Amino acid sequence: MSATPSIFDPVTLPCGFQLQNRVIKAAMEENMATHHCLPGPALFSLYRYWAHGNLGMIITGNVMVDKQAMTGPGGVALEADTPLEPFIKWAKIIRSNGAKAVMQINHPGRQVLKAMRGKAIAPSAVALNMGKHSKMFATPVEMSGDDIHDVCQRFVTTAMRAVEAGFDGVEIHAAHGYLLTQFLSPLTNQRKDEWGGSLENRARLLLNIVSQIKARCPSGFLIMVKINSADFQRGGFELSDAIMVIERLEALGVNTIEVSGGSYESPAMQRRNTDEQTLAREAYFLEFASRIAKATAIPVMTTGGIKRASVAQRVIEKGCALVGMASALAFTPDLVKKWQADPSYSGVIPHCHWRDKALASLATMSMVRRQLRRLGNDLTTIRQPSALWSLVLDMLHRKRMTKRYLKEQG
Numbered sequence: 001m002s003a004t005p006s007i008f009d010p011v012t013l014p015c016g017f018q019l020q021n022r023v024i025k026a027a028m029e030e031n032m033a034t035h036h037c038l039p040g041p042a043l044f045s046l047y048r049y050w051a052h053g054n055l056g057m058i059i060t061g062n063v064m065v066d067k068q069a070m071t072g073p074g075g076v077a078l079e080a081d082t083p084l085e086p087f088i089k090w091a092k093i094i095r096s097n098g099a100k101a102v103m104q105i106n107h108p109g110r111q112v113l114k115a116m117r118g119k120a121i122a123p124s125a126v127a128l129n130m131g132k133h134s135k136m137f138a139t140p141v142e143m144s145g146d147d148i149h150d151v152c153q154r155f156v157t158t159a160m161r162a163v164e165a166g167f168d169g170v171e172i173h174a175a176h177g178y179l180l181t182q183f184l185s186p187l188t189n190q191r192k193d194e195w196g197g198s199l200e201n202r203a204r205l206l207l208n209i210v211s212q213i214k215a216r217c218p219s220g221f222l223i224m225v226k227i228n229s230a231d232f233q234r235g236g237f238e239l240s241d242a243i244m245v246i247e248r249l250e251a252l253g254v255n256t257i258e259v260s261g262g263s264y265e266s267p268a269m270q271r272r273n274t275d276e277q278t279l280a281r282e283a284y285f286l287e288f289a290s291r292i293a294k295a296t297a298i299p300v301m302t303t304g305g306i307k308r309a310s311v312a313q314r315v316i317e318k319g320c321a322l323v324g325m326a327s328a329l330a331f332t333p334d335l336v337k338k339w340q341a342d343p344s345y346s347g348v349i350p351h352c353h354w355r356d357k358a359l360a361s362l363a364t365m366s367m368v369r370r371q372l373r374r375l376g377n378d379l380t381t382i383r384q385p386s387a388l389w390s391l392v393l394d395m396l397h398r399k400r401m402t403k404r405y406l407k408e409q410g
Contacts, residue, residue: 007312007323008340013299015222015255017168019056020098022316023336026258026303027171027226029365030061030372031074031166031401037067038407039076039090041359043375049333049375051096054340056322059171059224060090062106062178063162065154069119071108071132071178073401078103078158095168097248102222103162104171107151109179110188115402117409121147123183124190133358148195151179152208159213159221172209175260180206181228181312184245185237203245210252225249226258228286239288243295250298256299258317258341259289259302284396286318293319305402307347309339330371331381352387363387366394373397 005011005022012018034040050058064070064162067077078087094101110122113136120138128137143151159170174180181186183205189196195204206225213223229242246257261284284304293300303324306312312323328335328347350367354360368391371381 004313004317007309007316011299011389012322013222013255014253015169015220016102017220017222019100019322021054021056021336022322023055024301024324025050025055025058025099025329026301026321026326027059027173028326028330028372029059029071029075030376030399031072031369032050032248032373032376033074034086035075037064037070037075037303037405038086040086042373043076044089044093045378046372046376047090047093048096049254050329051099053334054097054336055099056166057102058094059102059104059324060094062104062173063158064104065107065151065158069108069112069121070116070405071106071111072113073116073398077155078105078161080157080161080192082161084161084165087161087167091166095165095166096317100168100222101166101169102169102171102224103158103165104173104226105155105158105162105362106173106232107179109177109182110137111177112138112140113402114138116147117406121151122179123188123196125187126190130358142191145193148205152212155209156212156216160216163217163221169224169255169257171224171226172206172213173226174206175226175228175258180209181237184228184241187236197300199241199244203248206245207248207252210249210254214253214295222255223253224256224258225254226260226362229259229261229285229292238408239291243287243292246292246296246298250296251403254298255335256322257292257296257300259285259292259300260304261288286315286320289315289320290318291323305349307335309343309345327368330368331383333375348383350385350387354387362394364393366390367368369394369397 008021010018011022032042064077091101095385109122112118112120120140121143122140125142127139184202189202285302289300289302299321301322301324302320306325308327315323327349329347335347352363354359367385370390
């Protein structure tokens with residue numbers, strides 16, 4: 001029996017790409033775009049740190065396929081008529097030290113802030129339930145057949161433009177409660193037509209998007225899908241559903257699967273969920289990812305609170321091909337270099353333990369985004385930021401970005 005590879009060993013993916021190691025920078029929502037939803041100096045500075053951090057692959061923060069439907073202010077969007085030069089520069093920076101550049105592409109669906117005044121569409125008109133914080137989000141409109149076909153084409157267009165810009169691949173975001181997750185989950189997809197009901201119908205949009213990107217992009221272009229292992233809400237998308245969808249994705253030739261979980265309502269990606277399933281303290285979704293890896297030939301990557309080399313190595317030992325990290329790389333962008341010098345070095349991941357779980361989730365994300373903005377301004381990160389002050393700073397930043405976005409959208 002062959003020995004388990006090290007996280008520092010190279011790996012070849014089915015599309016033919018060889019990654020210099022198995023540690024991947026996973027996507028985070030940075031909210032650091034310049035004017036008109038374009039990548040600019042702040043993002044370029046941030047990604048230079050990661051580019052020279054000895055990572056195997058770098059996945060961008062989610063790039064929207066429709067700038068009228070954004071996950072938040074300061075987000076990046078790439079549409080048919082978007083200027084391509086900033087994306088070309090972004091890809092070159094990411095690839096400057098040997099890492100592969102992958103663009104995560106996404107549509108928020110109903111997870112649109114009311115203040116953004118954007119398009120909040122969903123498979124069914126089911127509003128977010130976040131208790132007293134629900135009023136922060138727009139009320140979604142049920143999508144027509146034309147809306148569904150438009151979204152499908154937008155994903156394909158964005159992927160084709162990513163090819164033009166020099167990216168090595170795309171990751172289609174079908175996790176964390178965004179639009180494609182909303183189609184997959186019976187809690188949010190209550191349609192009675194060909195897009196709802198059975199799992200086959202609920203997966204139809206994701207499978208159509210993958211098929212069309214596969215047909216329109218070069219054969220060596222990496223196609224990844226990020227999918228929930230579960231919604232972590234009673235009656236929602238479950239592990240058995242994920243395995244069935246992944247079987248279909250394997251038949252379509254998807255190159256890599258990233259396993260995550262949760263949504264805004266049940267943020268399991270921050271180790272908070274509402275269905276009382278126990279998540280690990282580090283590598284939250286490893287048990288789910290390990291079971292998925294046994295059920296598919298597609299290389300599997302998992303993320304979720306990884307900050308130590310020993311835990312990253314355990315991910316590989318449990319059958320995953322790749323290890324994804326996000327928050328730890330916001331605080332220590334050269335964490336892999338530090339591990340190579342000292343395998344016992346531990347990264348930093350913030351936690352907020354406020355009683356209000358929704359507010360604690362927002363505070364946790366704000367602590368991470370504060371570090372990303374500091375790196376974008378070429379400042380050192382803070383290992384123990386204040387949750388309250390980080391939340392205040394984030395709210396001020398988002399208010400400025402929202403004002404700019406609304407002005408640019410007219």
